[in-house]
Amino acid sequence: MIQPDLPNLSSSLQTLLAKQWDRLGDVLASTEKQLTDSVQQELAKVAIGSDYLVDQLIRYPQLLASLLDSGVLDRPYQPSEYKSRLAEAMLSIDSEASMMSVLRQFRQREMVRLIWRDLTRKANMADTTQELSWLADAMIDDTLSLLYEQCCQRWGTPYALNDYGKREQQYMVVLGMGKLGANELNLSSDIDLIFCFPANGETEGVRKTLENQDFFVRLGQKLIQALDTLNAEGFVFRVDMRLRPFGSASPLACSFAAMEHYYQDQGRDWERYAMIKARVVAGDKDNGRKLLTLLRPFVYRKYIDFSAFESLREMKEMINREVRRKGLEFNVKLGSGGIREVEFIAQAFQLIRGGRDSRLQQRELRNILPLLPELVGMPEQAVPELMAAYIFLRNAEHAIQAVADKQTQELPRDDLGQARLAFSMGFDNWTAFASELERHRAAISQHFADVIAPAQQQTEEESQQRTEWLALWNDQLSEEEALEIITESGFDDVERTLKLITDLKASRTIKFLQNTGAERLKVVLPVLLDMISDVDNATETLARILLLIKSVLRRSSYLVLLAENPGAMKQLVRLCSSSAWFADQLAKKPVLLDELIDPRTLYSPPDKEQLGAELRQQLLRIPEEDTEQLMEALRYFKSAHLLRVAASDITGVLPLMKVSDYLTWLAEVILESVLDVAWRGMVEKHGRPMKQAGVPCDMDFIIVGYGKLGGIELSYGSDLDLVFIHDSDSNLSTDGDKSIANSVFFTRLGQRIIHILNTFTAGGQLYEVDMRLRPSGNSGLLVSSLKAFQEYQEKEAWTWEHQALVRSRVVAGSARLGAEFEQVRAIILQQVREPMELKKAVVEMREKMRAHLGTSAKEAENKHIFNLKQDLGGIVDIEFLVQYKVLAEAYRYPELFTFTDNIRILDAIETAGLLAADDAESLREAYIAYRAAGHRLTLQDQSSVISESEMKDCRESITRIWSSVMEA
Incomplete structure (x- = not known):
């Protein structure tokens, strides 16, 4: 059969296609009637892109005809289709050897189909990775079920006592990690697995029993052997077990209790990243889901956890060292601007905020990225750029792996390999492909640097100043030297400033602080002191902010939040300088520090409609029966928005x-x-x-x-x-x-x-x-x-x-x-009331309130103070006067009670001619002035009492109008 003519093929690819077509001679002859022009075009594309696919078609001469007859090359599978097809294939298993053969032949058939659909773009990247994950799920689960029955016959059936003291049969739980867990498996990926089981006990039904752990270790070994062994027919999946607790040094399977204990006491940061993608892929799925629920607090902390950035930087630097050592700069996964950097961006925000926002508790990267602009303030344009780059790199990864079914992400160095990859990716030549690849990698690198990069570099002057603050903190200066530094920095009360710092250093909390917290404090404190020194009331601001620092020392991830967000630190200093109330709120609820990060939201409180929509969305993510979580969500919502309004x-x-x-x-x-x-x-x-x-x-x-x-x-x-x-x-x-x-x-x-x-x-x-x-x-x-x-x-x-x-x-x-x-x-x-009786009742109530709630004559004489609300000429006088007018005149002027706020009621009273325009304006101005003063006092954490010498004009105006209206 004559090979099809593909346009724009280089001479090297034409030679390759001719060679592949010649190798497929017998297969082509046996399927000639099915090879339409379009099928031949597709076969030519996949023959150029995959030696592995050509090898499988030659090894199994009926495979191509079967795939074409069934039509499965032209459609996606449904999730259950792999299970049903595999179950049918496994009916012929009658020995361990036949099991190995059936599994491998099934895998090769499905891989040919998947590679065909991927290289011809009948399936997009997401479809390919999802179907590969479904294939792996089915093969792991069905193989495990078969082996479990065999192991029970040989070593007995494992049992354990449940929480109610009843015997319960035990089954293995297989957790899929990494790309398998995220339903993002690639064409030639290994599978990262963890084996576990609900509870310790022992097997029953045989003379020589086993501990449950021994049973499941042996079952796990058999499962790995069935999947991972490479024989003449290939392998099913390469299995990697290194992500289990304690890695290769630990037993192959462990109980739920051991899993929970390990992650609570010894789990490391990189394991939190790994557990984001954990999914039950086989075995006892109900109990597996319960296990993941138990482990969720390890992965997703309740508080905002910016320490994730520290860990990511360390992990990325470790990867970079490995890249340099092994020369992996051309690796599309690990190299700069590679797949791993996109994953890090998503995972960083999942770990930082996932405990507070369950929408981030998802495994699939393509579901997480679109959420980031709304949830973490990532620029809107970053998402399409990262998604396009990620898809491009994953497609390139698939094209690289399709060639020989090898787990590699290395770009080819030889001319033919480069020509094949460019062709599979839809480019005429390597230069065009490499240019597009570089564009995507540069975009990823930029966004990765924006998210993960260390805080801004300090100027030489800032570095010198912060070095001096650190020397003061480390007791490396005499008292005179310390006072000199504080004076030169601009603090207004030098001795009090030094005392605040030394008192903090001498506090019991600092003395018993763990090394991590102490180091984080040393990073943040010099920067804070430097920023605080620039405000007018520097010493008082320091006193306020140190209350917050003391409250978070044992939860030092908040210190990391400040270290990672210099902008938030600046807002903290600015707002605490202006408001003692603001500082107090943060000290009581440090979780609100998160609100300082994005000035766009901090200084733009939403209107009522937006508030309602935001709160509904937050509550929708909480189970209705979880009243405690609902109450906490409501409290955080209120506190966060209260803080935004105060900042504005x-x-x-x-x-x-x-x-x-x-x-x-x-x-x-x-x-x-x-x-x-x-x-x-x-x-x-x-x-x-x-x-x-x-x-x-x-x-x-x-x-x-x-x-x-x-x-x-x-x-x-x-x-x-x-x-x-x-x-x-x-x-x-x-x-x-x-x-x-x-x-x-x-x-x-x-x-x-x-x-x-x-x-x-x-x-x-x-x-x-x-x-x-x-x-x-x-x-x-x-x-x-x-x-x-x-x-x-x-x-x-x-x-x-x-x-x-x-x-x-x-x-x-x-x-x-x-x-x-x-x-x-x-x-x-609108009831008609007798004017004098009404006036008498209102005045009597007002006098009673003044006597009980206002400033006493003795206080007024000794302290010369004025209560904004209750004293003669205060806010309540205006309110009572307004209420009197409404009750007295509403039967004639119903517009008086249309509104409920005093300003608009005063407008209506003036419009109705019930109060002179000048008097109405005086009352409005005084009312607004009093309320503004009250707000300012609240923000300074002070009571609504001022000096009697303040706002005298307002008091005199109100007293005069009150007297003319209420005492006439």
């Missing part, structure tokens, strides 16, 4: 009103999520409350916010004034198996909400909740129906409770019930 506030990015907006939106989305979590939990346990016979409620429940929450004026430390209202028949019950009365259901729902919000956990408290504004206060029901709420407001409520209603609004729950609440609120606020 401190630096002036957000004005006061926007700060309160963001803090209020944050509370609202959290309340919506908490209500959803609590509702689902209650419904799952008790069923849905019935609205009427046969008609279940559709979350007929609302959370009403009062005070600062209701008025959209939350500050950093604000508690939440809440009222819970439902709309169902209290005489009916829920429709679940554990049915309870509707009234009990909603009471427990309210209790559940308060529990989630109020409870102190490792992440702190979500919000402090105040329920005293509900009908009848603390003596009233926790949750009331809307009807009961209206009756109370109409018949029993005090004037101050109607005042509170002015600043109330629905913040979560049923939209329908929320609209009905607004109607009730309107009815109450």
